[in-house]
Amino acid sequence: MTIALLLIALVILGAAAAAMLSRNLIHSALLLVGAWAGIAAFYLWAGAEFVAFAQALVYVGAVSMVVLFAVLLTRQGATSAPVEFASWRRAVLGLVVAGGVMGVLFGSIMGSPLDVRLPAPPTGISVQQLGLLMMGPYAPALLIVGVLLTVALLGAIVIAAVDKPEDTP
Amino acid sequence: MSPLQFCLLLSSLLFCLGLLGALARSNTILVLLGIELMLNAANLNLIAFWRYGPHPAIGTGVIFVLFTIAVAAAEAAVGLAFVIAVHRHRRSVRLQEASQLKG
Numbered sequence: 001m002t003i004a005l006l007l008i009a010l011v012i013l014g015a016a017a018a019a020m021l022s023r024n025l026i027h028s029a030l031l032l033v034g035a036w037a038g039i040a041a042f043y044l045w046a047g048a049e050f051v052a053f054a055q056a057l058v059y060v061g062a063v064s065m066v067v068l069f070a071v072l073l074t075r076q077g078a079t080s081a082p083v084e085f086a087s088w089r090r091a092v093l094g095l096v097v098a099g100g101v102m103g104v105l106f107g108s109i110m111g112s113p114l115d116v117r118l119p120a121p122p123t124g125i126s127v128q129q130l131g132l133l134m135m136g137p138y139a140p141a142l143l144i145v146g147v148l149l150t151v152a153l154l155g156a157i158v159i160a161a162v163d164k165p166e167d168t169p
Numbered sequence: 170m171s172p173l174q175f176c177l178l179l180s181s182l183l184f185c186l187g188l189l190g191a192l193a194r195s196n197t198i199l200v201l202l203g204i205e206l207m208l209n210a211a212n213l214n215l216i217a218f219w220r221y222g223p224h225p226a227i228g229t230g231v232i233f234v235l236f237t238i239a240v241a242a243a244e245a246a247v248g249l250a251f252v253i254a255v256h257r258h259r260r261s262v263r264l265q266e267a268s269q270l271k272g
Contacts, residue, residue: 094193
């Protein structure tokens with residue numbers, strides 16, 4: 001465990017907690033971009049460079065833009081009213097459930113014999129190996145994901161589109 | 170505490186933060202962002218197990234994370250399209266007021 005991993009964890013958790021507790025929706029979205037960038041840094045630290053750049057492209061680049069557009073398109077009025085919590089009861093119940101899940105996970109992680117010592121420092125996987133895997137054994141899954149993305153994005157356009165039949169000539 | 174345990178703790182903390190956001194907030198966009206955080210926590214787990222697993226040369230974890238990122242991106246796009254459609258019908262993004270999706 002290195003200082004870099006501690007710093008990355010602090011950045012991820014701090015940004016995510018601030019985003020989930022913030023009362024300004026735009027601040028939340030921008031803080032989550034920070035958390036996603038921290039996760040990309042974690043992937044870089046772990047030696048999965050390709051995944052890190054995919055995370056940066058998809059989350060920091062694309063999903064954040066979609067989220068910001070959704071925030072701007074669904075604003076109520078010109079003033080940016082603070083987004084309150086639903087109610088105290090719901091906030092407390094959410095805290096209780098999240099804390100309970102955290103307790104269960106913490107107990108099971110600390111109780112598991114995970115102290116494996118690696119014989120050698122693990123090396124990452126090269127992009128060439130990844131490409132061979134994707135085009136070889138995982139080619140059907142890659143095709144299915146492509147079809148899924150196409151269908152999902154077409155569905156998103158159909159759902160979000162404005163249908164005004166009187167406008168058609 | 171081994172590095173693998175540290176990574177697992179980090180990912181479970183992130184998962185619980187996302188769960189808290191999805192349960193306690195009433196804004197639909199924030200709930201979706203919480204779900205995205207939970208998906209990212211799962212990805213952290215996959216990468217941690219790949220890194221500290223017995224065979225890091227086999228890129229199963231990396232491939233799995235790539236597919237998960239693709240599916241999460243599709244989910245975010247469809248979810249935010251739903252948010253925009255519901256907002257157009259009801260002029261609101263509060264979850265309590267969108268309890269009925271018909272019409």
